[in-house]
Amino acid sequence: MMMEQNVAQSLGLTEEAFMKIAGVLGREPNVTELGMFGVMYSEHCSYASSKPVLKVFPTEGSRLLVRAGEGDAGVIDIGEGLALVFKIESHNHPSAVEPFQGAATGVGGIIRDVFTMGARPIALLNSLRFGRLESPRTQQLVRGVVGGIGFYGNVMGIPTVGGEVVFDETYDGNPLVNAMCVGVMKAEELTRARAEGEHNPVFYVGATTGRDGLGGASFASRDLSEASSADRPAVQVGDPFLEKLLLEACLELIQEGVVVSMKDMGAAGLVCSTSESAAAGGVGMKIDLEKVPRRAQGMTPYEILLSESQERMLLVIRKGEEQRARRIFEKWDLEAVEIGRVTDGDRFLVMNGSEVAADVPVSLLTRGAPVYEREAREVPQPVLSDEERRKLPQPRDWGAVLDRLLDSPTIASKRWVWEQYDHMVRTNTVVPPGADAAVLRLKGTRMALAVTCDGSGRYTALDPYRGGLLAVAESYRNLAACGAEPLAITNGLNFGNPQKPEVFWQFKRCVEGMAEACRVLETPVTGGNVSFYNENPAGAVDPTPIVGMVGILRDADRILTTGFKEQGDVVLLVGHLRDEIGASEYLKVIFGRKLGPVPMVNLPEEKALGSLMLDLAGRGLVRSSHDLSEGGLAVALAECAIKSSEGVGVKIEAGHWTQGLGWDALLFGEGAGRMLLTAKQEHEKEVLEAASRHGLPARRIGICHGREILIERVLQRSVEEMRHLYEGAFTRRLGETHVR
Amino acid sequence: MKFGVIVFPGTKCDHDCLQVLREVLGQEARPVWHKETGLAGFDCLVLPGGFSYGDYLRTGAIARFSPVMETVIQYAERGGAVIGICNGFQILLEAGLLPGAMLRNRTLSFICRDVTLRVDNAQTLFSSLYRAGEVIRMPIAHGEGNYYADSETLARLLGRRQIVLRYASPEGELTERDNPNGSLASIAGIVNERGNVLGLMPHPERASEAALGGEDGRRLFESLIHSLKT
Amino acid sequence: MHARVFVSLKRSVLDPQGKAVRGALETLGLKGIEDVRQGKFFDLELADGDPAERGRELDSLCQKLLANPVIEDYRIEWVT
Structure with missing residues (x-):
């Protein structure tokens, strides 16, 4: 008993989980079974810590099919x-x-x-x-x-x-x-990882099973420490060519209508793909490990079940269609082996030839994992105080600030x-x-x-x-x-x-x-x-x-695309202007400070902005658009100019649109809910009216002009110079991957 | 006209070629599985891009021994029109239908972007609708497009005007800066001596619709259709 | 019978990988490297047979498949 419990612990099972498993089985689980439970109950597979929290996500919607x-x-x-x-x-x-x-x-x-x-x-x-x-x-x-x-x-x-x-x-x-x-399909071809139909054959398709990636799921659930380097075998080698064949074959099988259930053997490999497919369909399954194609000698049931070798799939095929399925696998040069059958009930029976390797209830393996209500303790949020803010030196050259941001790898x-x-x-x-x-x-x-x-x-x-x-x-x-x-x-x-x-x-x-x-x-x-x-x-x-x-x-x-289109187009800014510089790239890159407050978010206004954009795009009133994010307005303006195929610049107009805000917040603050638009001059009024109808502040801030960004007495940079900085930031640090 | 688009395990641009030939150019086209032999009734065979057999030995080296290649070789030897794009070009080189070989890009990285190309010979089956010396735009997407041939071969290619497309500046100059992968003599596309087999690294099928940002590639297919009709 | 086939780019062909490795070695402080050439090798386990005949077969396979004679040289080594 003690020994098995030690094994259980080394496999990541708590004492409580072990006792529960032994109780349900009415006996001590063997080592193979412990391995199966250990990996299925790991954080990676069971979401033991996150499940209670993730419940708050809204998962309903008229468009959702799954x-x-x-x-x-x-x-x-x-x-x-x-x-x-x-x-x-x-x-x-x-x-x-x-x-x-x-x-x-x-x-x-x-x-x-x-x-x-x-x-x-x-x-x-x-x-x-x-x-x-x-x-x-x-x-x-x-x-x-x-x-x-x-x-x-x-x-x-x-x-x-x-x-x-x-x-x-x-x-x-x-x-x-x-x-x-992201994939696209005819809605009627939706296939699930849900085993059904007693006696339907279970197929193993794709790469052979090796010892590579053994225990990857539990690997992903541990801190990354010095010891990880010694875990090197836990990393697998990918074979995209084989996966391309799998992709084409699987889509062909689905079109032929021979597939009942299909699941990737990813984390926790064979044990997860079989038991979860069975659980989803409310059925049992019987498989024989001796039939699993292997690439290593002398693999134990434990190793075969838990291996995370890549490019393998588990398919349940409609009984009687085995030959059609085999023909498609053969066409794509894929190894496909029938390793078992769907069975009635809740029993997951794993044979190794004539011997029973594991015999456990599907439900216990897949839904029996303990769920942890973890303790949460609030962390104080570091913020830039008003006093610190006042003490920040105001850069003398805003253009130089913009240069540094355009050259910073996160923005570049x-x-x-x-x-x-x-x-x-x-x-x-x-x-x-x-x-x-x-x-x-x-x-x-x-x-x-x-x-x-x-x-x-x-x-x-x-x-x-x-x-x-x-x-x-x-x-x-x-x-x-x-x-x-x-x-x-x-x-x-x-x-x-x-x-x-x-x-x-x-x-x-x-x-x-x-x-x-x-x-x-x-x-x-x-x-x-x-x-x-x-x-x-x-x-x-x-x-x-x-x-x-x-x-x-x-x-x-x-x-709608980002680049400025034509000289003379008006430049409009939608959304609120606020005195926010907290958490910005500006604070980080220029002052090395990582401090809040994080910009506030007004969700109804974000929603209104989305509706406004749909409205404007639908009426063809906007020529270019770009949202404000890292680096704020200045970086957004620069990006619109850099991405303009004609190299169109912008001249920002002086005036009351600035609402008396400092240039730091105005140019580099990362306030949410803002969009930079350009429109033909004759559409300016219509766009501003539309914004107002959607309840959003908007104003004209300048005009597409010249080949530079110009804010008189504040900032002046040529589009060409900015492009050089922005496009070359990676090459300057990493060297050329290619000429030009 | 009827096109056959050859599909090897690992071919990935077959859908793109079929779509352009059928939807954009209104031609008949069907995929040809690499295990098929005895092809008949095609006016042109296209070997599209991809990573046939994962390119695991050398690009194109394994595909070259697919059953269908026997027929492709015979077809080309009888004068049938063959286009090899990207991996298709690499396969044609391995099969000996075109001279030379491909090395890794000199940057050692995969490169996917638009390049400018100069049409050096506008009198082939595949380039008759371009002007000689015209600069066109098409994308490249490859890790091994660094064309190599020994000096005699290069001299022959030049002497017999077998070089159709070369990487060039927007002004049509051959510069190192505009040669993305280090190809010998900035070679991007060549024909065989007889002029019925074309191999090119750029992807004309990706530059056949305005919605995708360019239409210069379409004229390559149109040239062939035009040439074979007249 | 066990054969090992070495394949590498011909001397006359630029080897960008070898060049990159040489650069990296120099950055690591290894001085005096004249040249680095990269290649690959294949280990082949062959059924026993007449060594001369096996050699001819393998040579022809090298020319056809394992190496591309336009750019690559190869060398066969018999391991006993």
């Missing part, structure tokens, strides 16, 4: 018989240990989550966070992660169309790599990154990376998909509730800026050790903020991923919620 938790990914109806499937997943720990393969297999995993639902993946995005780009270790991580993401997506033939890359010392040693995939152009990704394959990418959101046309319809992937680390560290609000609001605004109607979100929540009450409080408050924003903005949560234990010897990383939001443009011809 609710959060019901499938591998969220599914929403976008009309015309089409549905979108999308999800985010993190691969932080593997990427820290082996950046190229860690990031690559992260992309591979999220792609499988999407095509197992029956959708063809059409876009990849990612949110990347690293330490200071000046450090050689960070540079190595950036090269590895970007290379790995590119490798997997490029070979798969799925365009990587957007995302974000942020640098902050908090991520030194613990980078965040969150990958998002990420072209160095996204030119290593095939962002055009499948010929749908209408707005390429580098814009507020990526826009892809949906062939065969007039519609276009707008999608964004954004997070808020610093805001959340300084004020978790507002950080949560802002993560959602910023994504919403990014879609609005393109003229899209935001529909729903998925999320990736990256936090420290949840057993620390301060961390858990951050998590809770952040989720509450996100939930509130999703409710008011009517963008329900379709699913997501929680990654805890993002810590390194120096402490936890900034709590970082990532939001992946999808939206639809009903008319692909009415897409």
